[in-house]
Amino acid sequence: MRPENEQEFISLNQLQDILGIGRTKAYDLVASGELPAIRVGRVIRVRRADLDRWAECQSYFDSARK
Helix, strand or coil: CCCCCCCCEEEHHHHHHHHCCCHHHHHHHHHCCCCCCEEECCEEEEEHHHHHHHHHHCCCCCCCCC
């Protein structure tokens, strides 16, 4: 269960702020299907839970370190 102040869906502008990425990269992640999103009219939204799952899968592991 998420905290009351956390939105279930976020905008691409919020996605950009959270990840520190630009507009083009945010749209690329969604358009490619790499990051699931929904479209409501002309607005694109990302479910916060999908962003969290996606971020977990993006964890960087340096194989040179052991």
